[in-house]
Amino acid sequence: MNAKDITFCAFGAAIIIVFSQITIPLAPLIPFTLQTFAIPLVSIILGKKRGFFACLIYVLLGIFGLPVFANFSGGFQKLIEPTAGFIISFPIMAYIIGYFSDKFENYFFIFLGVTIASIVNLFFGFIFFKFITENSFYQSFLICVVPFLLPTLLKNILSVYIGLLIKNRL
Numbered sequence: 395m396n397a398k399d400i401t402f403c404a405f406g407a408a409i410i411i412v413f414s415q416i417t418i419p420l421a422p423l424i425p426f427t428l429q430t431f432a433i434p435l436v437s438i439i440l441g442k443k444r445g446f447f448a449c450l451i452y453v454l455l456g457i458f459g460l461p462v463f464a465n466f467s468g469g470f471q472k473l474i475e476p477t478a479g480f481i482i483s484f485p486i487m488a489y490i491i492g493y494f495s496d497k498f499e500n501y502f503f504i505f506l507g508v509t510i511a512s513i514v515n516l517f518f519g520f521i522f523f524k525f526i527t528e529n530s531f532y533q534s535f536l537i538c539v540v541p542f543l544l545p546t547l548l549k550n551i552l553s554v555y556i557g558l559l560i561k562n563r564l
Contacts, residue, residue: 395443395447399443399444399447402440402444402448403440403444403447403448403451404448404451405448406436406439406440406444406445406448406449406451407448407449407451407452407455409432409435409436409448410429410432410433410436410448410449410452410462410484411452411455411462412432413427413428413429413431413432414427414428414429414432414452414462414463414464415427415464415465415466416428417464417465420541420542420545424476424477424480424519424523424537424538424541424542425464425465425477426541426542426545427464428549429464429484430487430512430515430546430549431549431552431553432553433445433449433484433487433488433491433511434487434491434508434511434512434549434550434553434554434557435553435556435557435560436448436449436488437449437487437488437489437491437492437495437511437557438491438492438495438504438508438553438554438557438558438560438561439495439557439560439561439564440492441492441495441496442488442489442491442492442493442495442496443492444492445488445489445491445492445495446485446488446489446492448488449484449485449487449488450485450488452484453481453482453484453485455468456468456469456472456481457469457470457472457473458470463481474526475526476522476523476526476527477519477522477523478522478526479518479519479520479521479522479523480515480518480519480522482518482522483514483515483517483518483519484515486511486514486518487511487512487514487515488511490507490510490511490514491504491507491508491511493507494506494507494508494510495507495557495561499558501554501555501558504554504557504558505550505551505554508550508553508554509550512546512550516538516539516542516546519538519539520534520535520538520539523537523538524538
């Protein structure tokens with residue numbers, strides 16, 4: 395990585411940090427934030443390598459205690475909380491989205507990549523939540539997936555549209 399790549403990764407992480415603080419009260423146990431809008435946006439623009447590292451920087455900053463996660467939270471304990479799966483999946487999401495963005499310029503295929511990445515995010519979040527809280531699979535699915543389906547679809551549509559607009563102008 396050169397200085398330009400590092401700068402783009404830092405800028406991408408900063409965008410994710412800012413959007414992580416925008417929280418909408420939707421579900422009682424899992425915060426609805428715009429992290430999952432920012433990650434596709436950044437990953438579409440930066441591609442798989444830089445998008446992955448931008449997300450990794452974001453996650454590591456939060457794990458090491460900086461208040462970058464939702465509601466200005468952070469710390470190693472976030473890895474044992476019910477929402478840990480969502481956080482852990484962010485770099486994976488970024489890589490998947492960036493891969494599709496690097497490989498395709500077509501809105502449909504990039505949207506497909508964002509959708510696959512969102513499914514991975516929801517799956518990780520759901521599984522971690524289920525095992526940490528010891529809720530049933532059904533209860534965990536109702537808490538971690540169902541309330542986020544429509545908002546995720548809307549965020550994905552917007553992030554792909556805006557991301558491609560920006561990417562095509564760079």
